[in-house]
Amino acid sequence: MAEDKRTIGVTEAADGVLAVMVEQGHFSDAIDAAKFAMALAISSQADAGDLTVEGTTTKWNVGSFDPDSQLRSLLDALYPDVDQPYRLLEFLINDGLHRVSKHIESIGELDVIALLDEAESRSSAAAP
Numbered sequence: 866m867a868e869d870k871r872t873i874g875v876t877e878a879a880d881g882v883l884a885v886m887v888e889q890g891h892f893s894d895a896i897d898a899a900k901f902a903m904a905l906a907i908s909s910q911a912d913a914g915d916l917t918v919e920g921t922t923t924k925w926n927v928g929s930f931d932p933d934s935q936l937r938s939l940l941d942a943l944y945p946d947v948d949q950p951y952r953l954l955e956f957l958i959n960d961g962l963h964r965v966s967k968h969i970e971s972i973g974e975l976d977v978i979a980l981l982d983e984a985e986s987r988s989s990a991a992a993p
Contacts, residue, residue, distance in 0.1 A: 870951040873930050874921030875899070879962035886965065891977055896930060901977075902961030903936075903954060908984040909964060913944055916956040927951050 875883065882902075883895045892898040931937055931954070940950040940957075947953045968980045 869949040870955060871927050872923040873899075873925045873927060873951065873955045873958065874918070874923050875955075875959055875962065876918065876920045877922070878966065879959050880922075880924070882962045882966045882969070885969070886975060889975055891975060896925065899924075899930075899958045899962070900936075902959075902965060903957040904961070905964055905980065905984055906957040906961035907943065908981070909961075911957060911960045913947060913953055913956065916947070916949065916952045918956055918959045921955065921959070930954075 879902075883898050886892050886898040886901075887895055892901060931951075936954060937950045940947070940953050944950070944953055964984075965975065965980065968983065969975050972979070
């Protein structure tokens with residue numbers, strides 16, 4: 866088994882989305898915004914097949930992002946076949962931030978409630 870990540874990174878574009886989410890007052894800090902993005906990706910049933918995220922730069926140490934390992938436990942439960950939960954976490958954050966970016970592009974602003982409704986609609990449509 867390959868060693869899991871010790872740092873969490875985001876792409877330059879994703880970092881810009883984090884900044885917008887915080888600057889607009891939707892989240893108190895970038896970690897909260899990133900956790901929202903992770904949850905959005907999970908809710909949207911992001912495909913966790915290839916966990917490679919190209920062009921990331923280190924943003925957080927795993928210990929500061931998930932100090933009590935609760936996120937690791939959550940990801941272990943939701944994705945039992947993934948043996949690198951922090952690599953998965955990084956992938957989900959970047960995927961979710963990409964979704965937020967597309968949402969902002971489509972309506973011209975960040976509407977968190979509408980974004981969650983969109984994710985719920987996609988999730989319901991994909992359910993058997």
